[in-house]
Amino acid sequence: MKFLISVLFFATLAVSGCATNSDVKQPSMHQHAAEKNAACADTQVLPLNKCSETMSAAFDAQGVLWIAWVNDDHIYVQSSKDKGITFSTPVKVNAVAEAIAANGESRPKIKLDAQGNIYLTWVLTLDKKRSTYVRFSRSNDGGKRFSEPVTVNDNIEIIRHRFDSLAVGKNGEIFIAWLDARDTEAAKKAGQDFKGLSLYYAWSDDGGEHFYPDKRIATHTCECCRLDTAIAPDNTPVVTWRHIFAGGIRDHALVKFSDWNTPGDTHRLGQDNWKIDACPHHGPGLSIADSGVYHAVWFSNSPTHQGLFYAYSTDSGRHFSTPLNFGKDGAGHPHVLALGSRVNVVWQEFDGTNNVIKLIKSVDDGNSWSTPEVVAQTALSGDQPFLVSDGQQIYLSWKTQQQDYQLKPIE
Numbered sequence: 001m002k003f004l005i006s007v008l009f010f011a012t013l014a015v016s017g018c019a020t021n022s023d024v025k026q027p028s029m030h031q032h033a034a035e036k037n038a039a040c041a042d043t044q045v046l047p048l049n050k051c052s053e054t055m056s057a058a059f060d061a062q063g064v065l066w067i068a069w070v071n072d073d074h075i076y077v078q079s080s081k082d083k084g085i086t087f088s089t090p091v092k093v094n095a096v097a098e099a100i101a102a103n104g105e106s107r108p109k110i111k112l113d114a115q116g117n118i119y120l121t122w123v124l125t126l127d128k129k130r131s132t133y134v135r136f137s138r139s140n141d142g143g144k145r146f147s148e149p150v151t152v153n154d155n156i157e158i159i160r161h162r163f164d165s166l167a168v169g170k171n172g173e174i175f176i177a178w179l180d181a182r183d184t185e186a187a188k189k190a191g192q193d194f195k196g197l198s199l200y201y202a203w204s205d206d207g208g209e210h211f212y213p214d215k216r217i218a219t220h221t222c223e224c225c226r227l228d229t230a231i232a233p234d235n236t237p238v239v240t241w242r243h244i245f246a247g248g249i250r251d252h253a254l255v256k257f258s259d260w261n262t263p264g265d266t267h268r269l270g271q272d273n274w275k276i277d278a279c280p281h282h283g284p285g286l287s288i289a290d291s292g293v294y295h296a297v298w299f300s301n302s303p304t305h306q307g308l309f310y311a312y313s314t315d316s317g318r319h320f321s322t323p324l325n326f327g328k329d330g331a332g333h334p335h336v337l338a339l340g341s342r343v344n345v346v347w348q349e350f351d352g353t354n355n356v357i358k359l360i361k362s363v364d365d366g367n368s369w370s371t372p373e374v375v376a377q378t379a380l381s382g383d384q385p386f387l388v389s390d391g392q393q394i395y396l397s398w399k400t401q402q403q404d405y406q407l408k409p410i411e
Contacts, residue, residue: 040071047071047090049078049405054107054383057397057407059390061114066143067405068110068120073097075108075122077143083395084407093137093146099125101132101162104384105226105281109166117207118143121152121166121176132162134178138208152202154214155182160197163283165227170235173260174208177201177227177239183219196220196244199227201237203260217255217263220244226283232256233292238317240269240286240296248275252284252298254317267317270309274302282332289338293365296320297334297345308334308347312366324369326360337387337394341365344394344410346375346385354378357385357396359410375410 040051049055052069059065065080067087075093080086094100101123102108108122118139123132134152139145153161160181167175180200187194199217204210222242229239236257243253245268252269269284282299289295294313300306308327311320327334327347334347343362348355357376360369375396376385382400388407389395396408 047074047076047092049076049087049090049399050401050403052102052399053401054102054104055397055399055405056107056110057386057388057405058110058112059388060112060116062116063390063392065388065390065407066110066112066118068093068108069405070100070102070108070122073099075100075120075137077110077118077120077139077146079143080407083390083409084405088143091143091146093120094135094149098135098149101125105224105283106163109164111166111168113168113172113207114170115172116142117172118146119166119168119174119208120146121164123162123164124151126158128158130160131158132160134161134164134176136176136208136211140207147208152176152211153178153180153200154202155180157182157185159185160223161200163224163226165229165239167229167231167237169231169237169260172205172207173235174204174211175201175229175231175237175260176203176211177217177229177237179221179223179227179241180214180216183216194220195248197223199239199241201239201263203237205260212261215261215263218243218253218266222250222279224279224281228284228286230286230288230294232288232316233290236260238286238288238294240284242280242283242298243268248277250274250276250280251300252296254286254294254296256316267319269296269317269320270298270300270305270311270323272300272302272305272309274300274305276301285334285336287336287338287343289340289343289365291341291365292316293338294320295336295338295343295366297336297347299332299334307331310334310336310345310366310369312343321366326369326372327358331358333384335384335386337389338365339389339391339394342394342411344387346387346396346410348385351377355381357398359396361411376408 076090225242284298309323
């Protein structure tokens with residue numbers, strides 16, 4: 001388990017920033033932290049995104065970049081018309097402060113529809129230990145104002161509703177999935193055994209004005225790994241998560257919806273056979289190309305499958321290709337993005353000194369791959385790496401804890 005422990009330890013360390021020039025003396029982490037804390041504590045200046053531990057980003061249909069981040073129990077949104085060089089004044093989403101989960105595998109999400117409406121979800125931490133709600137807000141005026149946040153989960157027990165995933169359909173449908181403890185708690189009250197949590201979802205077809213009642217997708221999910229959701233070419237949601245299969249195997253599963261009201265069959269994403277009675281805190285990544293090819297990445301530490309893996313599916317997730325093992329010792333938190341036949345994968349590693357972001361690229365739908373290359377590294381800690389696209393270019397989206405958010409083209 002030495003490898004697992006090292007990966008989990010560095011799971012909270014992002015691999016971000018530009019490559020360090022060894023000939024230039026860098027400020028110490030203590031100096032960075034002192035400068036950051038002083039700036040963040042100054043109530044006379046606008047909130048700064050450098051004060052946030054995590055960041056989420058998305059492009060709108062006009063190529064404008066939008067970012068969402070948390071500072072002092074408030075979510076802020078900013079936009080950039082010049083690919084992250086300059087940003088608009090931060091706009092506060094939740095007028096009333098609330099305890100927002102914003103670290104590691106959990107963070108606010110931001111998505112936009114074709115008309116430029118902005119949607120956000122996040123997890124509200126409640127007073128009872130490990131109890132949370134899934135929250136939602138929207139802006140219909142280009143990010144000038146946001147609606148009063150609402151709780152999405154219609155089960156309002158003080159239990160776990162967490163690790164939300166947000167997707168927006170081609171016609172503006174809003175889809176939110178999350179891990180939910182209502183079945184776990186019901187089984188406990190009945191004196192029955194129930195492994196893990198359940199996967200639930202809600203969706204809206206009126207821009208988030210109302211949501212249909214919660215529905216369950218699957219039972220027995222891993223408790224602490226992020227989900228990922230993508231929209232298939234036929235405009236239906238596809239969700240992937242870490243599942244608890246028979247025998248305590250915690251591999252990944254995938255469901256494609258038949259329509260927005262109907263989850264399809266559950267398919268197994270990998271055959272790693274990782275038996276572990278704990279949560280790895282490593283969720284999967286999913287991207288679906290316009291051609292309909294599914295691209296998935298994940299982490300495993302089974303006796304026979306260790307490190308990071310990629311596979312693709314050409315039959316809507318029913319079967320996947322033989323997994324490619326692209327990241328091994330010290331690697332974690334992969335993210336994948338497909339743009340046409342181009343597929344990019346980024347992940348983080350720790351080399352003993354620096355946190356490093358590595359990249360592999362494919363130009364043939366994942367059939368062949370480039371040699372891994374380092375696209376960023378830093379001695380500082382920070383967030384996990386993600387990929388975003390404006391429809392023409394793919395970008396690395398990242399943030400170190402003591403620096404401003406940055407966007408980096410990787411092709």
